[in-house]
Amino acid sequence: MGNQYVDMGLSAPVNVTWEVTFKCNLSCIHCLSDSGKKRKGELDTDQCRKVIDELAAMKVFQFNIGGGEPFMRRDFLDLMDYAHEKGMVTCISTNGTLITEEVAKRLDKNLVYIQVSLDGATPQSNDAIRGKGSFSNVVKALEHLKKRNIEVSINTVLTRLSFPELDKMVELASAYGAKLRVSRFRPSGRGMDSWSDLNVNKNQMLDFSQWLSRHLKVSTGDSFFSVTTEERKSLGLNMCGACKLTCCISPKGEIYPCAFLQHDDFYAGKLPGNDFKTIWETSPVFESFRRLEIKSCESCHRFDLCHGGCPAIAYHTQRKLGVPDPGCLANCVKIKSPTIVAEGA
Protein backbone atom coordinates (compact mmCIF):
# COMPACT_ATOMS: atom_id res chain seq x y z
CA MET A 1 0.00 0.00 0.00
CA GLY A 2 1.46 3.33 -1.06
CA ASN A 3 0.96 5.23 2.19
CA GLN A 4 2.99 8.19 1.03
CA TYR A 5 0.67 8.60 -1.97
CA VAL A 6 -2.46 8.23 0.16
CA ASP A 7 -1.10 10.88 2.51
CA MET A 8 -0.83 13.28 -0.44
CA GLY A 9 -4.62 13.17 -0.59
CA LEU A 10 -6.65 11.25 -3.14
CA SER A 11 -9.05 13.03 -5.50
CA ALA A 12 -11.87 10.67 -4.45
CA PRO A 13 -12.38 7.65 -2.23
CA VAL A 14 -11.27 4.31 -3.63
CA ASN A 15 -14.45 2.77 -2.29
CA VAL A 16 -17.51 4.04 -0.48
CA THR A 17 -19.51 2.04 2.03
CA TRP A 18 -23.18 2.63 1.27
CA GLU A 19 -25.80 1.38 3.65
CA VAL A 20 -28.82 1.44 1.37
CA THR A 21 -31.55 0.77 3.94
CA PHE A 22 -32.16 0.19 7.63
CA LYS A 23 -34.79 -2.39 6.75
CA CYS A 24 -33.83 -5.92 7.68
CA ASN A 25 -35.62 -9.23 8.03
CA LEU A 26 -33.22 -10.40 10.76
CA SER A 27 -32.46 -8.89 14.13
CA CYS A 28 -28.85 -9.82 14.85
CA ILE A 29 -27.78 -8.97 18.38
CA HIS A 30 -24.53 -7.33 17.23
CA CYS A 31 -25.94 -5.27 14.34
CA LEU A 32 -23.80 -2.16 13.93
CA SER A 33 -26.65 -0.08 12.49
CA ASP A 34 -29.46 -1.26 14.77
CA SER A 35 -31.39 -2.27 11.66
CA GLY A 36 -34.97 -3.52 11.55
CA LYS A 37 -37.70 -1.30 10.11
CA LYS A 38 -37.34 1.06 7.19
CA ARG A 39 -36.86 4.59 8.55
CA LYS A 40 -38.24 7.93 7.45
CA GLY A 41 -35.92 9.81 5.11
CA GLU A 42 -34.27 6.83 3.40
CA LEU A 43 -33.22 7.72 -0.13
CA ASP A 44 -35.66 6.80 -2.91
CA THR A 45 -34.69 5.32 -6.26
CA ASP A 46 -34.08 8.63 -8.03
CA GLN A 47 -32.00 9.94 -5.15
CA CYS A 48 -29.94 6.74 -5.15
CA ARG A 49 -29.32 7.10 -8.87
CA LYS A 50 -28.07 10.64 -8.25
CA VAL A 51 -25.67 9.32 -5.60
CA ILE A 52 -24.34 6.78 -8.09
CA ASP A 53 -24.02 9.48 -10.79
CA GLU A 54 -22.06 11.74 -8.49
CA LEU A 55 -19.64 9.10 -7.25
CA ALA A 56 -19.13 7.61 -10.72
CA ALA A 57 -18.28 11.09 -12.04
CA MET A 58 -15.55 11.32 -9.39
CA LYS A 59 -14.26 7.90 -10.46
CA VAL A 60 -14.93 6.15 -7.17
CA PHE A 61 -14.02 2.59 -8.08
CA GLN A 62 -16.18 0.51 -5.77
CA PHE A 63 -19.31 0.55 -3.63
CA ASN A 64 -19.33 -1.61 -0.51
CA ILE A 65 -23.05 -2.10 -0.11
CA GLY A 66 -24.58 -2.88 3.25
CA GLY A 67 -27.54 -2.06 5.43
CA GLY A 68 -29.90 -3.28 6.85
CA GLU A 69 -30.43 -5.97 4.32
CA PRO A 70 -29.88 -4.49 0.85
CA PHE A 71 -32.14 -7.03 -0.87
CA MET A 72 -35.09 -5.73 1.18
CA ARG A 73 -35.16 -2.78 -1.25
CA ARG A 74 -37.36 -3.59 -4.23
CA ASP A 75 -35.21 -1.42 -6.48
CA PHE A 76 -31.93 -2.87 -5.23
CA LEU A 77 -30.95 -4.99 -8.23
CA ASP A 78 -31.90 -2.17 -10.62
CA LEU A 79 -29.67 0.19 -8.65
CA MET A 80 -26.80 -2.28 -8.82
CA ASP A 81 -27.30 -2.62 -12.59
CA TYR A 82 -27.15 1.17 -12.82
CA ALA A 83 -23.86 1.29 -10.89
CA HIS A 84 -22.40 -1.46 -13.09
CA GLU A 85 -23.42 0.43 -16.25
CA LYS A 86 -21.23 3.24 -14.92
CA GLY A 87 -18.34 0.78 -14.52
CA MET A 88 -18.47 0.65 -10.74
CA VAL A 89 -17.71 -2.55 -8.84
CA THR A 90 -20.14 -3.53 -6.09
CA CYS A 91 -19.34 -5.63 -3.07
CA ILE A 92 -22.67 -6.56 -1.52
CA SER A 93 -22.88 -7.54 2.15
CA THR A 94 -26.04 -9.52 2.74
CA ASN A 95 -27.55 -11.85 5.28
CA GLY A 96 -28.19 -14.20 2.35
CA THR A 97 -31.77 -15.02 3.25
CA LEU A 98 -33.22 -13.41 0.11
CA ILE A 99 -30.77 -14.86 -2.41
CA THR A 100 -32.90 -17.22 -4.48
CA GLU A 101 -31.87 -18.96 -7.66
CA GLU A 102 -33.36 -16.07 -9.67
CA VAL A 103 -31.48 -13.44 -7.66
CA ALA A 104 -28.23 -15.40 -8.07
CA LYS A 105 -28.82 -15.47 -11.84
CA ARG A 106 -29.20 -11.69 -11.88
CA LEU A 107 -26.03 -11.26 -9.82
CA ASP A 108 -24.02 -13.42 -12.18
CA LYS A 109 -21.90 -10.69 -13.74
CA ASN A 110 -18.35 -9.47 -13.65
CA LEU A 111 -18.58 -6.47 -11.37
CA VAL A 112 -20.11 -8.12 -8.31
CA TYR A 113 -18.73 -9.62 -5.13
CA ILE A 114 -21.05 -11.08 -2.54
CA GLN A 115 -20.31 -11.22 1.13
CA VAL A 116 -22.70 -13.43 3.08
CA SER A 117 -22.84 -13.10 6.86
CA LEU A 118 -22.56 -16.18 9.00
CA ASP A 119 -21.55 -16.03 12.65
CA GLY A 120 -20.97 -19.66 13.44
CA ALA A 121 -20.22 -22.99 11.80
CA THR A 122 -23.40 -24.63 13.09
CA PRO A 123 -27.06 -23.60 13.30
CA GLN A 124 -26.75 -23.48 17.10
CA SER A 125 -23.91 -21.00 17.24
CA ASN A 126 -24.95 -18.88 14.24
CA ASP A 127 -28.64 -18.69 15.09
CA ALA A 128 -27.85 -17.61 18.64
CA ILE A 129 -26.59 -14.35 17.13
CA ARG A 130 -28.50 -14.03 13.86
CA GLY A 131 -31.84 -15.64 14.68
CA LYS A 132 -33.52 -19.01 14.30
CA GLY A 133 -33.40 -20.53 10.83
CA SER A 134 -30.82 -18.09 9.49
CA PHE A 135 -28.06 -20.72 9.17
CA SER A 136 -30.07 -22.99 6.87
CA ASN A 137 -31.18 -20.01 4.74
CA VAL A 138 -27.58 -18.89 4.29
CA VAL A 139 -26.53 -22.38 3.27
CA LYS A 140 -29.20 -22.31 0.54
CA ALA A 141 -27.90 -18.95 -0.65
CA LEU A 142 -24.34 -20.29 -0.75
CA GLU A 143 -25.53 -23.20 -2.89
CA HIS A 144 -27.24 -20.86 -5.39
CA LEU A 145 -24.15 -18.67 -5.60
CA LYS A 146 -21.79 -21.61 -5.92
CA LYS A 147 -23.84 -23.02 -8.79
CA ARG A 148 -23.17 -19.81 -10.71
CA ASN A 149 -19.52 -19.49 -9.67
CA ILE A 150 -20.12 -16.05 -8.23
CA GLU A 151 -17.25 -14.78 -6.12
CA VAL A 152 -18.36 -15.09 -2.50
CA SER A 153 -16.93 -14.48 0.93
CA ILE A 154 -18.45 -15.68 4.15
CA ASN A 155 -18.19 -12.86 6.64
CA THR A 156 -17.91 -13.70 10.33
CA VAL A 157 -17.80 -11.11 13.05
CA LEU A 158 -15.22 -12.07 15.65
CA THR A 159 -17.01 -12.66 18.95
CA ARG A 160 -16.58 -14.97 21.93
CA LEU A 161 -19.08 -17.29 20.23
CA SER A 162 -17.53 -17.38 16.75
CA PHE A 163 -13.89 -17.40 17.91
CA PRO A 164 -13.80 -21.12 18.90
CA GLU A 165 -15.34 -22.09 15.54
CA LEU A 166 -12.99 -20.29 13.17
CA ASP A 167 -11.28 -23.48 11.96
CA LYS A 168 -14.67 -24.98 11.17
CA MET A 169 -15.66 -21.76 9.41
CA VAL A 170 -12.62 -22.09 7.14
CA GLU A 171 -13.76 -25.61 6.23
CA LEU A 172 -17.34 -24.50 5.68
CA ALA A 173 -16.29 -21.64 3.40
CA SER A 174 -14.04 -23.95 1.43
CA ALA A 175 -16.89 -26.43 0.93
CA TYR A 176 -18.85 -23.70 -0.87
CA GLY A 177 -15.90 -22.39 -2.86
CA ALA A 178 -15.98 -19.23 -0.75
CA LYS A 179 -13.31 -17.30 1.11
CA LEU A 180 -13.58 -16.61 4.81
CA ARG A 181 -13.49 -13.03 5.94
CA VAL A 182 -13.38 -12.19 9.63
CA SER A 183 -14.43 -8.71 10.60
CA ARG A 184 -14.13 -6.87 13.82
CA PHE A 185 -16.93 -6.51 16.31
CA ARG A 186 -17.50 -2.85 17.11
CA PRO A 187 -19.63 -1.36 19.86
CA SER A 188 -21.97 0.47 17.52
CA GLY A 189 -25.76 0.09 17.09
CA ARG A 190 -27.00 -3.03 18.91
CA GLY A 191 -23.35 -3.96 19.22
CA MET A 192 -23.19 -1.47 22.08
CA ASP A 193 -25.69 -3.52 24.09
CA SER A 194 -23.99 -6.85 23.39
CA TRP A 195 -20.41 -5.56 23.55
CA SER A 196 -19.55 -6.75 27.05
CA ASP A 197 -21.05 -10.21 26.44
CA LEU A 198 -19.70 -10.83 22.94
CA ASN A 199 -16.42 -8.98 22.55
CA VAL A 200 -13.37 -11.23 22.75
CA ASN A 201 -11.04 -10.67 25.69
CA LYS A 202 -7.40 -9.71 25.25
CA ASN A 203 -6.10 -13.25 25.49
CA GLN A 204 -8.50 -14.33 22.77
CA MET A 205 -7.50 -11.34 20.64
CA LEU A 206 -3.87 -12.37 20.94
CA ASP A 207 -4.74 -15.96 20.04
CA PHE A 208 -6.78 -14.68 17.12
CA SER A 209 -3.83 -12.63 15.90
CA GLN A 210 -1.70 -15.77 15.89
CA TRP A 211 -4.50 -17.71 14.18
CA LEU A 212 -4.63 -15.05 11.47
CA SER A 213 -0.90 -15.30 10.92
CA ARG A 214 -1.37 -19.04 10.20
CA HIS A 215 -4.34 -18.44 7.87
CA LEU A 216 -3.05 -15.99 5.30
CA LYS A 217 -5.92 -16.72 2.91
CA VAL A 218 -8.47 -15.50 5.43
CA SER A 219 -9.22 -11.86 4.74
CA THR A 220 -10.09 -9.25 7.33
CA GLY A 221 -11.43 -6.33 5.33
CA ASP A 222 -8.57 -4.38 6.88
CA SER A 223 -10.41 -4.28 10.20
CA PHE A 224 -7.72 -5.99 12.26
CA PHE A 225 -4.63 -3.93 11.49
CA SER A 226 -4.36 -3.30 15.24
CA VAL A 227 -3.35 -6.96 15.63
CA THR A 228 -1.50 -7.46 12.35
CA THR A 229 1.59 -9.62 12.62
CA GLU A 230 4.68 -9.48 10.42
CA GLU A 231 3.34 -12.43 8.39
CA ARG A 232 0.33 -10.43 7.24
CA LYS A 233 1.77 -6.95 6.91
CA SER A 234 1.79 -6.99 3.10
CA LEU A 235 -1.82 -8.20 2.88
CA GLY A 236 -3.68 -4.98 3.49
CA LEU A 237 -3.80 -1.60 5.11
CA ASN A 238 -1.64 -0.66 8.07
CA MET A 239 -3.79 2.28 9.04
CA CYS A 240 -7.35 3.48 9.23
CA GLY A 241 -8.54 4.37 5.71
CA ALA A 242 -11.45 6.58 6.80
CA CYS A 243 -11.51 9.90 4.90
CA LYS A 244 -8.33 8.90 3.07
CA LEU A 245 -9.44 5.92 1.00
CA THR A 246 -13.05 5.48 2.00
CA CYS A 247 -16.09 6.96 3.70
CA CYS A 248 -19.68 5.99 4.38
CA ILE A 249 -23.12 7.00 3.14
CA SER A 250 -26.08 6.20 5.38
CA PRO A 251 -29.52 5.07 4.11
CA LYS A 252 -30.61 8.72 4.40
CA GLY A 253 -27.68 9.94 2.32
CA GLU A 254 -25.71 11.29 5.27
CA ILE A 255 -21.97 11.16 4.87
CA TYR A 256 -19.64 9.98 7.64
CA PRO A 257 -15.97 8.89 7.86
CA CYS A 258 -16.90 5.22 8.24
CA ALA A 259 -19.81 2.89 8.92
CA PHE A 260 -18.93 2.68 12.57
CA LEU A 261 -18.92 6.44 13.15
CA GLN A 262 -22.44 7.37 12.05
CA HIS A 263 -22.80 9.87 14.83
CA ASP A 264 -23.66 13.60 14.84
CA ASP A 265 -20.07 14.39 15.85
CA PHE A 266 -18.87 13.03 12.50
CA TYR A 267 -21.61 14.23 10.14
CA ALA A 268 -19.96 15.69 7.03
CA GLY A 269 -22.91 16.42 4.71
CA LYS A 270 -25.77 14.84 2.80
CA LEU A 271 -26.48 13.47 -0.65
CA PRO A 272 -28.15 14.41 -2.86
CA GLY A 273 -27.97 18.07 -2.09
CA ASN A 274 -24.43 18.76 -0.98
CA ASP A 275 -21.66 18.31 -3.50
CA PHE A 276 -19.75 15.13 -2.68
CA LYS A 277 -16.51 16.39 -4.19
CA THR A 278 -16.62 19.48 -1.96
CA ILE A 279 -17.32 17.34 1.10
CA TRP A 280 -14.48 14.96 0.27
CA GLU A 281 -12.02 17.79 -0.29
CA THR A 282 -13.01 20.35 2.33
CA SER A 283 -15.22 18.87 5.05
CA PRO A 284 -13.75 19.93 8.43
CA VAL A 285 -14.70 16.50 9.82
CA PHE A 286 -12.79 14.73 7.05
CA GLU A 287 -9.84 17.10 7.33
CA SER A 288 -9.56 16.54 11.07
CA PHE A 289 -9.68 12.80 10.52
CA ARG A 290 -6.86 12.99 8.00
CA ARG A 291 -4.79 14.93 10.51
CA LEU A 292 -5.59 12.55 13.35
CA GLU A 293 -2.43 11.44 15.13
CA ILE A 294 -2.35 8.99 17.99
CA LYS A 295 0.67 10.48 19.68
CA SER A 296 0.82 8.01 22.55
CA CYS A 297 1.33 5.17 20.02
CA GLU A 298 4.15 6.76 18.05
CA SER A 299 6.92 5.33 20.20
CA CYS A 300 5.43 1.80 20.08
CA HIS A 301 7.42 -0.84 18.18
CA ARG A 302 4.19 -1.75 16.37
CA PHE A 303 3.37 1.75 15.14
CA ASP A 304 4.31 1.04 11.52
CA LEU A 305 1.95 -1.94 11.53
CA CYS A 306 -1.16 -0.22 12.85
CA HIS A 307 -0.72 3.57 13.33
CA GLY A 308 -2.79 3.38 16.50
CA GLY A 309 -5.54 1.07 15.26
CA CYS A 310 -9.25 1.74 14.79
CA PRO A 311 -10.41 5.22 15.86
CA ALA A 312 -14.06 4.04 15.87
CA ILE A 313 -13.44 1.50 18.61
CA ALA A 314 -11.42 4.03 20.58
CA TYR A 315 -14.28 6.52 20.20
CA HIS A 316 -17.04 4.12 21.22
CA THR A 317 -15.19 2.78 24.24
CA GLN A 318 -13.55 6.02 25.44
CA ARG A 319 -15.66 8.74 23.76
CA LYS A 320 -12.64 10.36 22.21
CA LEU A 321 -10.41 10.11 19.18
CA GLY A 322 -6.63 10.30 19.21
CA VAL A 323 -6.32 7.55 21.80
CA PRO A 324 -5.02 4.01 21.20
CA ASP A 325 -7.28 1.21 19.98
CA PRO A 326 -8.12 -0.77 23.15
CA GLY A 327 -7.72 -4.04 21.23
CA CYS A 328 -4.15 -3.21 20.24
CA LEU A 329 -1.79 -6.18 20.10
CA ALA A 330 0.86 -4.52 22.26
CA ASN A 331 -1.76 -4.22 25.06
CA CYS A 332 -2.81 -7.84 24.53
CA VAL A 333 0.76 -9.06 24.89
CA LYS A 334 1.08 -7.21 28.19
CA ILE A 335 -1.99 -9.03 29.48
CA LYS A 336 -1.03 -12.40 28.05
CA SER A 337 2.55 -12.57 29.33
CA PRO A 338 1.82 -13.39 33.00
CA THR A 339 -0.47 -16.25 31.91
CA ILE A 340 2.26 -17.71 29.70
CA VAL A 341 4.71 -17.58 32.61
CA ALA A 342 2.19 -19.19 34.92
CA GLU A 343 1.47 -21.98 32.43
CA GLY A 344 5.18 -22.64 31.88
CA ALA A 345 5.99 -22.77 35.59
Add this chain to the structure above:
Amino acid sequence: MQIHSVYSLKNGVQVRKERFGLLFYNYAGPRLYFVPTQDLISNDFFEGKQQVKELVDHIEANHPWPRQWIEDRIGQVLQILEQKGLIYGQSVC
Protein backbone atom coordinates in the same frame (compact mmCIF):
# COMPACT_ATOMS: atom_id res chain seq x y z
CA MET B 1 7.02 -1.38 -26.17
CA GLN B 2 6.50 -0.32 -29.75
CA ILE B 3 6.40 3.35 -30.53
CA HIS B 4 3.34 2.91 -32.76
CA SER B 5 1.31 0.97 -30.21
CA VAL B 6 -1.78 2.06 -28.36
CA TYR B 7 -2.60 0.80 -24.85
CA SER B 8 -5.93 -0.08 -23.25
CA LEU B 9 -7.06 -1.18 -19.80
CA LYS B 10 -7.67 -4.86 -19.25
CA ASN B 11 -11.16 -6.00 -18.36
CA GLY B 12 -12.03 -5.07 -14.77
CA VAL B 13 -9.29 -2.43 -14.51
CA GLN B 14 -10.00 1.26 -13.88
CA VAL B 15 -7.58 4.17 -13.66
CA ARG B 16 -7.77 7.75 -12.49
CA LYS B 17 -5.44 10.72 -12.28
CA GLU B 18 -4.06 11.65 -8.88
CA ARG B 19 -1.59 14.26 -7.63
CA PHE B 20 1.25 11.71 -7.62
CA GLY B 21 0.37 10.26 -11.03
CA LEU B 22 -2.01 7.38 -11.78
CA LEU B 23 -4.03 5.15 -9.48
CA PHE B 24 -5.07 1.81 -10.95
CA TYR B 25 -7.82 -0.38 -9.51
CA ASN B 26 -7.99 -4.03 -10.51
CA TYR B 27 -11.18 -5.98 -9.85
CA ALA B 28 -9.18 -9.22 -9.98
CA GLY B 29 -6.80 -7.99 -7.27
CA PRO B 30 -4.45 -6.92 -5.86
CA ARG B 31 -6.83 -4.00 -5.87
CA LEU B 32 -4.68 -0.87 -5.98
CA TYR B 33 -1.55 0.08 -7.85
CA PHE B 34 0.06 3.49 -7.42
CA VAL B 35 2.16 4.81 -10.33
CA PRO B 36 4.12 8.00 -9.55
CA THR B 37 4.17 9.47 -13.06
CA GLN B 38 3.18 12.99 -11.92
CA ASP B 39 1.50 14.62 -14.94
CA LEU B 40 3.45 12.80 -17.67
CA ILE B 41 0.76 10.26 -18.57
CA SER B 42 -2.92 11.12 -18.57
CA ASN B 43 -5.47 8.45 -17.70
CA ASP B 44 -7.02 9.14 -21.15
CA PHE B 45 -3.90 7.60 -22.69
CA PHE B 46 -5.28 4.17 -21.75
CA GLU B 47 -8.38 4.61 -23.91
CA GLY B 48 -6.40 3.03 -26.73
CA LYS B 49 -6.51 6.04 -29.06
CA GLN B 50 -3.18 7.81 -28.56
CA GLN B 51 -0.02 6.13 -29.84
CA VAL B 52 3.09 5.97 -27.66
CA LYS B 53 4.84 8.15 -30.24
CA GLU B 54 2.27 10.91 -29.75
CA LEU B 55 2.69 10.71 -25.99
CA VAL B 56 6.47 10.93 -26.30
CA ASP B 57 6.13 13.86 -28.76
CA HIS B 58 3.91 15.66 -26.28
CA ILE B 59 6.31 15.13 -23.36
CA GLU B 60 9.32 16.15 -25.46
CA ALA B 61 7.56 19.37 -26.48
CA ASN B 62 6.86 20.30 -22.87
CA HIS B 63 9.99 19.16 -21.04
CA PRO B 64 13.75 19.62 -21.54
CA TRP B 65 14.57 15.90 -21.44
CA PRO B 66 16.28 13.94 -24.27
CA ARG B 67 13.84 11.97 -26.41
CA GLN B 68 15.58 8.65 -25.81
CA TRP B 69 15.36 9.14 -22.04
CA ILE B 70 11.61 9.85 -22.31
CA GLU B 71 11.07 6.75 -24.49
CA ASP B 72 12.97 4.58 -22.02
CA ARG B 73 11.01 5.86 -18.99
CA ILE B 74 7.63 5.53 -20.70
CA GLY B 75 8.64 2.09 -21.96
CA GLN B 76 9.51 0.99 -18.42
CA VAL B 77 6.19 2.17 -17.00
CA LEU B 78 4.16 0.49 -19.75
CA GLN B 79 6.13 -2.74 -19.40
CA ILE B 80 5.48 -2.90 -15.65
CA LEU B 81 1.78 -2.16 -16.08
CA GLU B 82 1.55 -4.91 -18.72
CA GLN B 83 3.36 -7.35 -16.44
CA LYS B 84 0.95 -6.49 -13.61
CA GLY B 85 -1.94 -7.41 -15.91
CA LEU B 86 -3.42 -3.91 -15.90
CA ILE B 87 -3.04 -2.92 -19.57
CA TYR B 88 -2.45 -4.47 -22.98
CA GLY B 89 -0.87 -3.02 -26.09
CA GLN B 90 -1.87 -3.19 -29.72
CA SER B 91 0.28 -2.17 -32.65
CA VAL B 92 -1.45 0.15 -35.11
CA CYS B 93 1.07 -0.32 -37.93
